[in-house]
Amino acid sequence: MSVAQNNQARRKAARSGLPAVADLSQPLPKRMITSRMFWVTVALLILYAACLVLLYRQVVPDQKVPGGRLIGLGHEAVPISAKYAAFTAVPLSLLFLWLDRFKPWRFWVWLMVFLWGACVATFFAAQINSWAASHLSIIGDGDPATGSRAAIYVAPWVEEFAKATALFWVAILMRYRWVSRLSGIALAGLAGAGFAFVENILYYGRVYRYAANTFGQVEPEQALQGLFLQRGVLTFFGHPLFTSMTGIGLAIGLRSKSKVVRVIAPLAGFCAAAFLHMSFNTAATLVQGNQLLLTYLFVALPALLAMIIFIVRQEFREGRLIRERLTDYARVGWVPTGDVLPMSRLRTRLRALWQSLFRGGHAPLATLRVQRAETELAYLRDSMTRGLIDDAGLEREKFLLSRIRAARGAAVIQPEARADYGRIRELFGRRRAIPSYAPPSYPGPAGIGGSMPAPGTAPIGPAATQYSKVDPNWKPPGE
Known part of the structure; x- marks a missing residue:
C-alpha cells in the first residue's frame, strides 16, 4: 500500500471513529x-x-x-x-x-x-x-x-x-x-x-x-x-x-x-x-414524616428496581447481539462455529478465563485477547449493518480476524467441566518427600529399643530354623 493510500485509509478510519493500530x-x-x-x-x-x-x-x-x-x-x-x-x-x-x-x-x-x-x-x-x-x-x-x-x-x-x-x-x-x-x-x-x-x-x-x-x-x-x-x-x-x-x-x-x-x-x-x-x-x-417514608417506598425504590430490571434485560440483549453477529462470521467460515455460544455468555467467558490461568504460559493472555477481539468483531459487524461505519470497517475487521487466528491456538474457548488444578499443585504445592531407604542388610537395625536382634544373634524369618548335620553312623539305640 502506498503512502497516499495509507493516509486515505487513516482518514476514513478516523471519520468512522475507528482506533488506529498501534x-x-x-x-x-x-x-x-x-x-x-x-x-x-x-x-x-x-x-x-x-x-x-x-x-x-x-x-x-x-x-x-x-x-x-x-x-x-x-x-x-x-x-x-x-x-x-x-x-x-x-x-x-x-x-x-x-x-x-x-x-x-x-x-x-x-x-x-x-x-x-x-x-x-x-x-x-x-x-x-x-x-x-x-x-x-x-x-x-x-x-x-x-x-x-x-x-x-x-x-x-x-x-x-x-x-x-x-x-x-x-x-x-x-x-x-x-x-x-x-x-x-x-x-x-x-x-x-x-x-x-x-x-x-x-x-x-x-x-x-x-x-x-x-x-x-x-x-x-x-x-x-x-x-x-x-x-x-x-x-x-x-x-x-x-x-x-x-x-x-x-x-x-x-x-x-x-x-x-x-x-x-x-x-x-x-x-x-x-x-x-x-x-x-x-x-x-x-415532604416530612410519614409522607417522606411513603415517597421513598413507593417512588424511589420502584425507580431503583426498574433500573435493575432494565440492566438485567440489557445483559441478555447484548448476549443475543453478540451471538447473532458472530453467527454471520461462522456461516462463511471466518470464525469457528464453536466460538459463537461461549462468547455470548458471560459465565462461560469467565470460566474460560479462570481455567486458562491453570494452563500457564500464554493461555490467560491469549484467552483474553480472543474474547475481546471477537466481542469487538461482533459490535463492529452490528455497526456496519446499522450504517454507522462505512467500508473503513473492513480493514478493522481484517485486523481483528488475524488477531483471533494468531491467539486462538493457546486460548481457552470452551471451558472444561472442572479446571485442571494439578499444575497449580505442582507449581505452588509442597511436594511430599519420598524417603530414601538404605538397601537391606543383615542383621538389620538393632540396639536399645530396636525390634531386630543385635548383631551376632540368630536371624529371624525363614532363616531362623536351623538343622543339625546328618550323622551317617546314627542308628536306633539297642541295636
Missing part, C-alpha cells in the same frame, strides 16, 4: 508521547488537581467575611467524613465496573470519568449553586421558601450538566468504543459515584463540625452516623441513577443512524436525569 515496533515512551490520549490525560489530571485544591481551600478552612467569620468544615472533619463517604463510593464503583463486562472500557477511562465527577463537577456545581442561592435569597426578600429554591430549581440542572459533560467528552473522543447502553450506564454511574463521594464529604463534614461546636446536644460522630444512614445507605443510588438517564440517552443516540435521534435522545436523557433529580430534591426538602 505501531509496536516503536518504543513505548515514543508511542505515549505521540498519542493524543496521553496528553488529554495529562491535561485532565492537572485540571482535576486544580479543582480539588480550589474546592478544598473554599470549604475546609474558616473564611473571613464582612461582619464575621464563616466556619468551614475543619481539617479534622475531612478524614472522618471521607471514610464514611468511601463506604458508599467504593462498592458503587466496583458494581459499575463489574456491570460493563462484555466490552469493558479501559481502566484509565473509568478513572478519568470518576475523577471528573469527583473534582470538576463538584467544583463547578458548588460555584453555580452558591451564586444562584445568593441571588434567589436576595430576590426572595426574606421568604422562607428561598432556601429550597436553589436546591429544587437550580441544583438538578447544574449538577446533571456538570456530571454529563464527562460523558459527552467520551462520546466525542471515543464513540467507537461506546457500543451499548450498558456502556453508558457504567460511565454515568461512575461519574455519579464520584460526585456523590465528594458531596457526601461536604455534607458529613458540615454536620460533624456543627455538632462539635454545639455543646451538650449530640456527639459529632453520632450526628455524622445519622446523616450517613440517610445519604449513604437509604439514598446511595441517587446520583448514579439520575446520571444513568443521560448515559442511556447518549447510547441510543450513538447507536442510531438517524440524525434526529442523535440529537433528541441525548437531550431527552439529560432532561430525564434533571427531572428525576428535581423530584428527589423536592421530596427531600418539602
Whole structure:
C-alpha cells in the first residue's frame, strides 16, 4: 500500500471513529508521547488537581467575611467524613465496573470519568449553586421558601450538566468504543459515584463540625452516623441513577443512524436525569414524616428496581447481539462455529478465563485477547449493518480476524467441566518427600529399643530354623 493510500485509509478510519493500530515496533515512551490520549490525560489530571485544591481551600478552612467569620468544615472533619463517604463510593464503583463486562472500557477511562465527577463537577456545581442561592435569597426578600429554591430549581440542572459533560467528552473522543447502553450506564454511574463521594464529604463534614461546636446536644460522630444512614445507605443510588438517564440517552443516540435521534435522545436523557433529580430534591426538602417514608417506598425504590430490571434485560440483549453477529462470521467460515455460544455468555467467558490461568504460559493472555477481539468483531459487524461505519470497517475487521487466528491456538474457548488444578499443585504445592531407604542388610537395625536382634544373634524369618548335620553312623539305640 502506498503512502497516499495509507493516509486515505487513516482518514476514513478516523471519520468512522475507528482506533488506529498501534505501531509496536516503536518504543513505548515514543508511542505515549505521540498519542493524543496521553496528553488529554495529562491535561485532565492537572485540571482535576486544580479543582480539588480550589474546592478544598473554599470549604475546609474558616473564611473571613464582612461582619464575621464563616466556619468551614475543619481539617479534622475531612478524614472522618471521607471514610464514611468511601463506604458508599467504593462498592458503587466496583458494581459499575463489574456491570460493563462484555466490552469493558479501559481502566484509565473509568478513572478519568470518576475523577471528573469527583473534582470538576463538584467544583463547578458548588460555584453555580452558591451564586444562584445568593441571588434567589436576595430576590426572595426574606421568604422562607428561598432556601429550597436553589436546591429544587437550580441544583438538578447544574449538577446533571456538570456530571454529563464527562460523558459527552467520551462520546466525542471515543464513540467507537461506546457500543451499548450498558456502556453508558457504567460511565454515568461512575461519574455519579464520584460526585456523590465528594458531596457526601461536604455534607458529613458540615454536620460533624456543627455538632462539635454545639455543646451538650449530640456527639459529632453520632450526628455524622445519622446523616450517613440517610445519604449513604437509604439514598446511595441517587446520583448514579439520575446520571444513568443521560448515559442511556447518549447510547441510543450513538447507536442510531438517524440524525434526529442523535440529537433528541441525548437531550431527552439529560432532561430525564434533571427531572428525576428535581423530584428527589423536592421530596427531600418539602415532604416530612410519614409522607417522606411513603415517597421513598413507593417512588424511589420502584425507580431503583426498574433500573435493575432494565440492566438485567440489557445483559441478555447484548448476549443475543453478540451471538447473532458472530453467527454471520461462522456461516462463511471466518470464525469457528464453536466460538459463537461461549462468547455470548458471560459465565462461560469467565470460566474460560479462570481455567486458562491453570494452563500457564500464554493461555490467560491469549484467552483474553480472543474474547475481546471477537466481542469487538461482533459490535463492529452490528455497526456496519446499522450504517454507522462505512467500508473503513473492513480493514478493522481484517485486523481483528488475524488477531483471533494468531491467539486462538493457546486460548481457552470452551471451558472444561472442572479446571485442571494439578499444575497449580505442582507449581505452588509442597511436594511430599519420598524417603530414601538404605538397601537391606543383615542383621538389620538393632540396639536399645530396636525390634531386630543385635548383631551376632540368630536371624529371624525363614532363616531362623536351623538343622543339625546328618550323622551317617546314627542308628536306633539297642541295636
